[in-house]
Amino acid sequence: MNTTTVPTVDPKKVEAFLGRVVTDFGAAFGVALGYLGDRLGLYKAMAFAGPLSSDEIAIRTGTSERYVREWLINQAAGGYVEYDEATGKYTLPNEQAVALTDDTSPFNVSGGFELINALLKADDRVKDNFLTGGGMTWGEHHHHLFEGTERFFRPSYIGNLLANWLPAVDGIVERLKKGIRVADIGCGHGASTIILAEAFPNSTFVGFDNHQPSIDRANQIAKEKGLDKRLKFQVASAQDFTGTYDFITFFDCLHDMGDPIGALKHCREHLSEDGIIMPIEPMGGRTTKENFNPVGRIYSGASVFVCTPNAVATGGYAVGTVASDDVLGEVAHLAGFTKFRRATDTPFNRVFEIKK
Numbered sequence: 558m559n560t561t562t563v564p565t566v567d568p569k570k571v572e573a574f575l576g577r578v579v580t581d582f583g584a585a586f587g588v589a590l591g592y593l594g595d596r597l598g599l600y601k602a603m604a605f606a607g608p609l610s611s612d613e614i615a616i617r618t619g620t621s622e623r624y625v626r627e628w629l630i631n632q633a634a635g636g637y638v639e640y641d642e643a644t645g646k647y648t649l650p651n652e653q654a655v656a657l658t659d660d661t662s663p664f665n666v667s668g669g670f671e672l673i674n675a676l677l678k679a680d681d682r683v684k685d686n687f688l689t690g691g692g693m694t695w696g697e698h699h700h701h702l703f704e705g706t707e708r709f710f711r712p713s714y715i716g717n718l719l720a721n722w723l724p725a726v727d728g729i730v731e732r733l734k735k736g737i738r739v740a741d742i743g744c745g746h747g748a749s750t751i752i753l754a755e756a757f758p759n760s761t762f763v764g765f766d767n768h769q770p771s772i773d774r775a776n777q778i779a780k781e782k783g784l785d786k787r788l789k790f791q792v793a794s795a796q797d798f799t800g801t802y803d804f805i806t807f808f809d810c811l812h813d814m815g816d817p818i819g820a821l822k823h824c825r826e827h828l829s830e831d832g833i834i835m836p837i838e839p840m841g842g843r844t845t846k847e848n849f850n851p852v853g854r855i856y857s858g859a860s861v862f863v864c865t866p867n868a869v870a871t872g873g874y875a876v877g878t879v880a881s882d883d884v885l886g887e888v889a890h891l892a893g894f895t896k897f898r899r900a901t902d903t904p905f906n907r908v909f910e911i912k913k
């Protein structure tokens with residue numbers, strides 16, 4: 558007699574799950590088509606312009622009306638634009654226009670499309686990583702990742718760094734005003750370093766990153782802004798940068814490092830006695846379960862595609878993008894620090910303060 562139990566499947570639960578998957582299929586196209594809207598200037602053409610037809614948008618952007626027409630249907634289905642059936646015209650609401658086109662706004666999310674699309678190009682490598690346990694360095698990704706990261710993170714730094722994050726760190730605003738030496742480790746294109754340098758003219762700043770093209774771009778931006786006297790960007794890793802600093806920052810990069818303990822140990826040796834380290838890390842739960850939400854979904858996805866592969870490729874001590882406060886505190890402790898605390902947070906970020 559066959560004793561195999563047939564698994565019970567509740568058709569209603571299957572349907573509900575399929576609903577989730579269908580939403581994700583649409584979201585995947587939303588990211589891909591959002592990227593096209595950003596890249597081709599379609600959102601910019603529609604921003605604060607009132608109702609426009611697909612013809613008018615195509616003419617303004619030098620694109621093919623036939624494709625713009627299809628793109629607009631997708632955008633309306635996703636709630637990005639509004640459609641007026643009577644005129645056949647589409648409007649990008651002002652709120653969406655700010656979020657999708659205003660490079661100076663803390664609400665701007667357009668870099669996210671570029672970032673995610675760049676990461677997804679590495680799908681074959683990521684699949685191989687699962688099979689081999691290998692990694693992939695930051696610099697091996699499509700170059701849009703570097704610009705997309707700068708564009709995606711800068712709005713959050715514009716909105717939070719000076720207003721909320723620095724004031725939460727023990728006395729650092731006063732010290733920055735008076736004039737101290739600052740190192741920004743893993744600075745990428747220098748979005749954070751530049752905001753700091755512009756805000757605190759009495760302090761000096763060095764941005765370090767081990768990715769040469771990012772440092773070249775950061776130096777170019779600093780020069781264009783006339784900041785290159787007080788602000789330098791140099792190629793160096795977190796384990797071999799030189800100099801002594803009073804304030805060392807890590808913006809969204811400590812968890813990317815293959816040797817975060819070695820990185821913090823090196824910082825300890827290059828930190829003044831009363832110096833402070835401020836790692837800004839992605840939001841992560843205190844328990845695994847606390848990551849089961851939309852933000853945790855994004856960051857754990859980034860962990861698989863970019864952060865963990867970089868850590869595996871460059872040292873192997875991969876804490877993951879949503880490493881808990883306890884894990885990060887242990888890293889600081891093993892590096893020889895006695896004081897570690899979460900100074901503040903936002904829905905997307907945690908701000909830590911580390912002292913000797």
Ligand SMILES: C[S@@+](CC[C@H](N)C(=O)[O-])C[C@H]1O[C@@H](n2cnc3c(N)ncnc32)[C@H](O)[C@@H]1O
Pocket residue numbers: 695696706707710711742743744745746747748749765766767768771793794795796807808809810813814815867871
């Ligand atoms: C997610 S990006 C963040 C870039 C920048 N801090 C920002 O917020 O826009 C991570 C950066 O860390 C850098 N990075 C990773 N490991 C590093 C290491 N061991 N030393 C220096 N930089 C490193 C990468 O090259 C990359 O630019």
